[in-house]
Amino acid sequence: MRVELAQIEVKVGRVEENLKKHLEILETTSADCVVFPELSLTGYILKDLIYETFKEVEEAVSRVAETSRCAVLGGIKEISPGILRNSAAVILNGQVNFVPKFYLPTYGLFEERRYFQRGNPLRDLRVFDFNGFKFGVLICEDAWHPEPVEALARLGAEAVFIPSASPMRRLGKSLGIEDQWTSLIKAHSLMNGVWIVFSNLVGPQDEEFFWGGSMVSSPLGEIRAKGKIMEEDRVVAEIDVEDVRRSRFFSSYRDHVREFHQLLSELD
Amino acid sequence: MHPYVRERLGLNYEMVDKYLVMRLRKYISDAGARGGVIGLSGGVDSALTARLLTKATDNFFILVMPSKSTPKKDVEDAMELIREFKGENRYAYFEIDELVDKFSSLAKTEDKRVIGNVKARVRMVALYTFAQRLGYLVVGTGDKSELMLGYFTKYGDGGVDVLPIGDLYKTQVREMAKWEGLPESIYSKPSSPALWEGQTAESELGIRYEDVDSVLYLAFDEMRSEEQILSLTGLPSPVVRRVISLVKASQHKRMPPEIFRLSGRAINSDWRYPRHWS
Numbered sequence: 001m002r003v004e005l006a007q008i009e010v011k012v013g014r015v016e017e018n019l020k021k022h023l024e025i026l027e028t029t030s031a032d033c034v035v036f037p038e039l040s041l042t043g044y045i046l047k048d049l050i051y052e053t054f055k056e057v058e059e060a061v062s063r064v065a066e067t068s069r070c071a072v073l074g075g076i077k078e079i080s081p082g083i084l085r086n087s088a089a090v091i092l093n094g095q096v097n098f099v100p101k102f103y104l105p106t107y108g109l110f111e112e113r114r115y116f117q118r119g120n121p122l123r124d125l126r127v128f129d130f131n132g133f134k135f136g137v138l139i140c141e142d143a144w145h146p147e148p149v150e151a152l153a154r155l156g157a158e159a160v161f162i163p164s165a166s167p168m169r170r171l172g173k174s175l176g177i178e179d180q181w182t183s184l185i186k187a188h189s190l191m192n193g194v195w196i197v198f199s200n201l202v203g204p205q206d207e208e209f210f211w212g213g214s215m216v217s218s219p220l221g222e223i224r225a226k227g228k229i230m231e232e233d234r235v236v237a238e239i240d241v242e243d244v245r246r247s248r249f250f251s252s253y254r255d256h257v258r259e260f261h262q263l264l265s266e267l268d
Numbered sequence: 269m270h271p272y273v274r275e276r277l278g279l280n281y282e283m284v285d286k287y288l289v290m291r292l293r294k295y296i297s298d299a300g301a302r303g304g305v306i307g308l309s310g311g312v313d314s315a316l317t318a319r320l321l322t323k324a325t326d327n328f329f330i331l332v333m334p335s336k337s338t339p340k341k342d343v344e345d346a347m348e349l350i351r352e353f354k355g356e357n358r359y360a361y362f363e364i365d366e367l368v369d370k371f372s373s374l375a376k377t378e379d380k381r382v383i384g385n386v387k388a389r390v391r392m393v394a395l396y397t398f399a400q401r402l403g404y405l406v407v408g409t410g411d412k413s414e415l416m417l418g419y420f421t422k423y424g425d426g427g428v429d430v431l432p433i434g435d436l437y438k439t440q441v442r443e444m445a446k447w448e449g450l451p452e453s454i455y456s457k458p459s460s461p462a463l464w465e466g467q468t469a470e471s472e473l474g475i476r477y478e479d480v481d482s483v484l485y486l487a488f489d490e491m492r493s494e495e496q497i498l499s500l501t502g503l504p505s506p507v508v509r510r511v512i513s514l515v516k517a518s519q520h521k522r523m524p525p526e527i528f529r530l531s532g533r534a535i536n537s538d539w540r541y542p543r544h545w546s
Contacts, residue, residue, distance in 0.1 A: 172278060173278050175283065
């Protein structure tokens with residue numbers, strides 16, 4: 001399966017303009033499936049603009065669904081009046097599913113719990129099937145915890161797509177946030193024997209700047225494709241279930257010690 | 269500077285340069301402006317910021333705004349930089365003394381601190397006059413050390429549209445100016461607002477910028493306790509306390525003016541929108 005990581009710069013609150021960019025990429029892609037970043041239709045630093053911008057998302061998603069066979073877009077889903085979720089719209093052969101974010105960062109520069117409700121993994125975690133290839137979708141902060149990727153892998157996902165909006169910080173001798181993400185992505189791949197497809201926003205939004213650097217890690221923890229830092233890019237990678245096998249034959253992934261999760265379920 | 273802090277404040281200047289130039293370019297275009305105006309003093313902050321601005325856009329305009337208290341050397345350095353930036357036909361020489369003297373006589377004061385702030389605010393008015401005439405933004409030159417200490421004039425050099433080097437400490441600014449190939453006379457010059465004759469930042473603050481930056485970094489970036497800062501830097505306790513108290517006392521200079529809440533939704537409190545809102 002060929003995936004494209006559409007590392008785009010979007011305009012905050014301008015869904016129509018952003019949708020146009022999505023459609024252009026979908027029309028010209030050579031991939032089977034295109035993964036856009038988190039909140040790619042709306043922009044990330046929306047603040048109170050969220051209260052009006054979310055209304056345009058569903059229409060934009062259905063416009064994409066008319067033509068695209070496989071795409072993951074970043075948007076906002078109103079699940080009941082006034083209750084918004086930061087979600088990925090997963091479009092598969094005309095069907096649309098919204099996967100919500102489970103961990104909503106509300107620290108430092110982030111204030112997602114001011115606006116969004118988190119998803120419930122018991123109801124909302126999904127594995128999708130594209131021509132026999134199984135993938136799940138998680139959003140950004142969900143990759144900063146071990147369980148979401150593990151849960152998807154044990155539900156059968158062979159790849160995990162991670163639309164993200166990671167702002168640049170800790171630029172020193174190297175780009176600290178890039179080092180951290182690379183470590184996380186490789187670790188998830190290795191621990192679970194899955195492909196990780198990290199598609200990040202790029203460009204400025206208010207004080208923040210999304211650094212791009214989208215990447216694909218194989219189940220063996222090798223970075224197979226990498227987007228440019230700090231500029232728009234389109235990255236295409238081939239992902240194959242054979243690599244999942246190769247990784248899992250020589251790892252202890254098959255041993256799931258459930259008692260750890262029992263123990264975890266009783267801890268804060 | 270203590271090796272620990274020096275190591276932590278080390279930067280990949282190539283990446284920082286690329287990043288800041290790109291951000292400045294995008295900021296100007298996203299604002300719908302045509303370019304940027306900057307005041308060039310001959311000091312390191314404005315030299316570095318001007319270098320970034322000239323890389324970001326051909327549409328730059330430089331103002332040199334000396335007063336009686338401006339050292340001759342600063343004006344010469346500013347003119348040399350203008351030649352280096354190929355800005356000979358994109359600058360103006362704007363003497364502020366006549367205007368400042370008028371304020372002084374109308375307000376019946378010659379207090380050097382009051383008049384010093386008038387100078388900074390007259391310069392701000394001059395920058396905005398040119399900016400509006402040209403359809404440009406005013407590009408500020410404050411660095412993180414000055415902004416944190418509150419070592420700037422509110423609505424003077426603090427009155428700008430954007431602060432490209434506002435997250436770089438003074439010692440990083442000097443390093444970066446060197447990396448950019450600016451003249452040594454610029455990056456090793458003692459910092460001074462030159463609001464009155466003989467004024468230098470380090471003598472007025474009573475602390476070297478290397479020490480200021482060490483304390484600021486440890487106290488606020490790493491959130492270290494006073495005891496840890498003392499043991500890491502070897503600085504005397506009054507110096508550490510003074511830096512921290514300057515930061516706290518100047519908080520109002522870094523914030524928009526306070527609005528007294530009445531309604532259900534008050535500006536900045538629970539009415540929060542992005543800067544580019546359309």
